[in-house]
Amino acid sequence: MTIKKSPWVSFYNAGGCNGCTLEFLACTNPKFDITRFGIEVKASAKHADVLVVTGIVNKHNRKRIINIYEQMAEPKRVVAVGACAITGGIYRGSQAHAGPLDNVIPVTVYVPGCPPRPETIIKAILEALDDKNTKQGKKD
Numbered sequence: 575m576t577i578k579k580s581p582w583v584s585f586y587n588a589g590g591c592n593g594c595t596l597e598f599l600a601c602t603n604p605k606f607d608i609t610r611f612g613i614e615v616k617a618s619a620k621h622a623d624v625l626v627v628t629g630i631v632n633k634h635n636r637k638r639i640i641n642i643y644e645q646m647a648e649p650k651r652v653v654a655v656g657a658c659a660i661t662g663g664i665y666r667g668s669q670a671h672a673g674p675l676d677n678v679i680p681v682t683v684y685v686p687g688c689p690p691r692p693e694t695i696i697k698a699i700l701e702a703l704d705d706k707n708t709k710q711g712k713k714d
């Protein structure tokens with residue numbers, strides 16, 4: 575895979591125990607150093623090529639996640655990090671759970687684990703940047 579530009583990543587923590595959030599943040603430290611791929615983490619999804627989501631979709635953040643996704647420019651990619659984002663994880667079946675994430679927005683790459691390791695998250699972001707993995711449109 576060839577990355578044609580320096581991709582920007584936006585991050586949304588939907589909740590959970592924050593374990594996945596800490597692993598994502600570790601991607602930016604000198605040990606894992608996501609910047610060696612030219613990747614920068616940006617505050618606004620409007621500027622992002624990839625949206626990374628951790629934690630569970632719930633009744634309160636469901637609309638917010640759709641709103642964030644809709645602000646992104648095409649082609650947009652989404653990486654679901656951790657069991658909570660993918661299935662609800664330990665919160666699956668709780669009254670708050672309104673996921674999984676791919677019932678709300680299209681997911682490009684899934685990163686299983688509770689939590690996944692930073693290397694796995696970085697690999698998934700790089701896979702998401704591969705155009706053949708990009709999905710268009712939004713689920714309702």
Ligand code: SF4
Binds near residue numbers: 591
């Ligand atoms: S998948 Fe596991 S580590 Fe990640 S937020 Fe959920 S409970 Fe925490």
